[in-house]
Amino acid sequence: MVLDGLLRERDDLLAVLDRVVALHGTAQLIRDTVGAHSGFVADLDGPGEAVIRWLCGNRTGNLQNLRVPVGQGVGGRVLALGKPARVSDYISSPTITHQFDAQVRGEGLAAMVAVPILDRQGGKPETVAIAYAALRESGDFGDDAVRDLEGIADRAATALRLAAVAENTKDNAVSAERRRMQSALHDSVGALLFSIGVQVRDLHQSIQDNPMLDLRLRRLESDVSAASSALREALLALSETSPERALPVEIAEHTRSFEARCGVPARFVQLASVPPMDAERTAMLVAVVREGLLNVEKHARAVSVVVSMGPCDDGVQVVVADDGTGEQVEAGEGTGMGVRSLAERAARLGGHVSLVRDDDGGCTLRAWLPLPCR
Known part of the structure; x- marks a missing residue:
């Protein structure tokens, strides 16, 4: 039983170390925890626009990859103010703009609440994503529902930080391996090609009275030069330079x-x-x-x-x-x-x-x- 618990914890940790998995899991958690018909998450695509990418409970693709500029709709209001926004009926609400009425109506949603997912590291909290919950009928999301959604948003923010650390660690490991491969190739293959080139040049000086052998050496020298050029391109690729x-x-x-x-x-x-x-x-x-x-x-x-x-x-x-x-x-x-x-x-x-x-x-x-x- 203890081992099973540890394995589950390991799987949970590995899940949050992946940004996509973490945010998709957040959409599922919103639906299950808040009791909403639909939960979805928008990721920031620049400072002034969010894109809805992870959904749970949706019936259509109307909201998938929907771009939400700052100030527009419920999500855009959250992006502009940095705090929760909610409506009892999206289509008739006077507190939001209505650029996305067709998509919301097509999905069959009515009541909606959204909160910012905040990165609180450093100074001023920064919105890095938006968490939504929605119902298919008119109604009110109470303060408890908002607090639950904010709690989920805090967990999502932690998951995103872990995912960023894991991604950075992976990138560092890949860069270190590329540098190791670059050094190994340069010191082994590069040195060998250099040595062959030196020997070919020395032979040129000693067989000047043998045109046929001189021609073959020139071809060999050309091949070595081509191999050196190919190695140079590979080393440049590995060095990301x-x-x-x-x-x-x-x-x-x-x-x-x-x-x-x-x-x-x-x-x-x-x-x-x-x-x-x-x-x-x-x-x-x-x-x-x-x-x-x-x-x-x-x-x-x-x-x-x-x-x-x-x-x-x-x-x-x-x-x-x-x-x-x-x-x-x-x-x-x-x-x-x-x-x-x-x-x-x-x-x-x-x-x-x-x-x-x-x-x-x-x-x-x-x-x-x-x-x-x-």
């Missing part, structure tokens, strides 16, 4: 992944906030960071790497700087195929890319792009 707003997040992720993969301390520094970039510019700047980190991994014996980003000259600049002793390069756009390709892409967008040897022996890859036209 649009491509235009993903730039700092993605650069930070690439920096963190480089450090985990190579064991070289690397940090990302955002010098100041930057305006959102369109998808093409975002992809371009991310590609610069990836190329810079790739060059460090392949050529530099770096002790540390710093990736920075910030606004600069009506545009956005990213810099990948290492303190290694990599291969000598000439000042300018760099001598590597990857850097030259990036410089060409940047030029098409009105920007520029440069790779220079620093005075202390390290290398700095720098890219600047103008902001998109608005």
Whole structure:
């Protein structure tokens, strides 16, 4: 018997943790407790309008999804005043407006009472829904009936708060799982694709006298690039971040992944906030960071790497700087195929890319792009 009672309490708790179930149950409770022929609940759809969505005891669909603006009918009066309203005969009542006479007559209702479902958390009570009770003949809902309906409204308000907490907890759990999946994919699949890309590029340099094998490697490199793009889209979806707003997040992720993969301390520094970039510019700047980190991994014996980003000259600049002793390069756009390709892409967008040897022996890859036209 005790176990049965606990199971019933569990089922009741799970029911109120769902907003729809809670409000549908409120409509049933109104009918049973107040002794009305019909009980129904309207949910707020904005600050000035309620929508009747949950009904019990109705014979037609006249009231289903009926929109009730503030001040109109019994429910609109409750919405306007924030207190109960009642009529002994809806159609003939002089105290309400009559925009909904056709629907009420079609449902066959007469006496009606409505009370606000109030959220009392915080300061001033706020109406979050409306509870109605109705009879199919003229009559009076007394003070006891109003108090009973207000008691039901208080229970409904509690149920709505619990449902909101449960929904927020669920959303937080889903977000945490998405972040876990994103991190796992980035660190495993992303690192693997990056490694394959590095090996393919190295092979290109060693088989230049074999056109057939070179062609196959280029196809493989294209496939790896496509897979990387697909992974990037999946990671953006999991992070719930649009491509235009993903730039700092993605650069930070690439920096963190480089450090985990190579064991070289690397940090990302955002010098100041930057305006959102369109998808093409975002992809371009991310590609610069990836190329810079790739060059460090392949050529530099770096002790540390710093990736920075910030606004600069009506545009956005990213810099990948290492303190290694990599291969000598000439000042300018760099001598590597990857850097030259990036410089060409940047030029098409009105920007520029440069790779220079620093005075202390390290290398700095720098890219600047103008902001998109608005």
